[in-house]
């Protein structure tokens with residue numbers, strides 16, 4: 001029905017679902033936050049943010065809008081930049097004890113993810129690992145709906161406002177892992193590009209590359225038709241694989257990223273570029289929430305979790321950390337060189353959508369990797385894992401963490417072994 005990319009196979013999936021939550025997009029959207037909260041029945045909101053976002057002018061507008069609509073609220077400012085199991089539980093206690101009937105989150109992916117987790121553990125109390133993805137956690141399904149949650153992303157990045165995923169550091173195991181359920185999806189995303197106007201260059205670059213990798217990974221993910229059809233509809237995974245609907249948003253986000261990402265990084269006054277990247281993040285978020293990501297994200301978990309000394313400009317400087325977008329993008333060119341053999345045409349199309357001149361006889365993996373590396377250099381992204389202080393001796397531990405992310409690795413357009421991952425980490429040490 002959908003051409004060569006989606007040929008059916010015996011016993012293979014023939015059905016995909018499209019389950020996006022509503023989003024409201026544009027400059028001024030945040031002024032309508034109070035009316036949106038009331039429409040969802042929120043009278044007393046837990047407002048999640050962090051110390052940096054709390055000082056933004058757009059945040060003042062959001063809080064004013066709540067006040068003017070008669071929505072009472074209490075602010076929780078302690079969301080961590082990279083949330084942990086402990087920080088999720090502290091946030092859940094705040095929600096449980098505050099007698100709230102809804103949640104508003106104003107922040108990057110970490111704040112929105114903290115709000116999702118707090119909403120989950122306050123609505124359906126359980127030990128932390130109960131809902132965490134197996135095999136790291138118990139993988140119990142979330143029993144049902146949570147309180148209404150309006151998510152206002154303040155970076156053009158994670159797309160967390162559209163996804164049912166919350167990611168955190170499981171400190172005892174030095175691992176990043178997550179919880180995923182359709183019930184975690186916020187009830188509404190209010191996406192106002194004004195929040196991004198004051199972001200520093202490297203934050204814009206890291207979040208922008210997160211957008212680009214979401215889009216390219218979704219576009220090149222194993223097609224939904226290549227998965228066995230489940231016996232029951234509720235066994236269909238939330239990450240379904242590439243499908244004709246997710247392709248639309250993915251390709252548009254790749255095109256916008258290729259055109260506007262470097263401009264948005266280099267000039268904070270370039271409103272056209274920053275608005276376009278916010279829209280790209282929205283499109284990519286809807287697509288990857290439905291299709292899923294694969295190797296670059298699977299590899300990123302241990303890159304971020306094992307970081308020792310790296311302290312990027314623009315983030316809190318009291319401890320080493322690797323921002324999510326950077327931990328993903330450093331793996332991406334190496335991963336695309338590997339995955340291209342599984343879907344040659346799509347890798348070529350992604351390179352072209354980024355704006356690269358690619359001939360018909362070009363090597364698809366090289367073409368996409370080269371286009372990506374050019375953008376990384378132009379945007380000031382660290383030159384591979386070596387620039388994050390990793391070396392050959394770290395590869396076994398990095399592989400160990402990545403190989404545990406089977407939920408994501410299954411989405412790769414070609415099967416991936418531990419030695420393939422080791423080769424990709426080696427390739428990702430430096431690119432120029």
Ligand SMILES: [Fe+2]
Pocket residue numbers: 158210214297324328
């Ligand atoms: Fe991401």
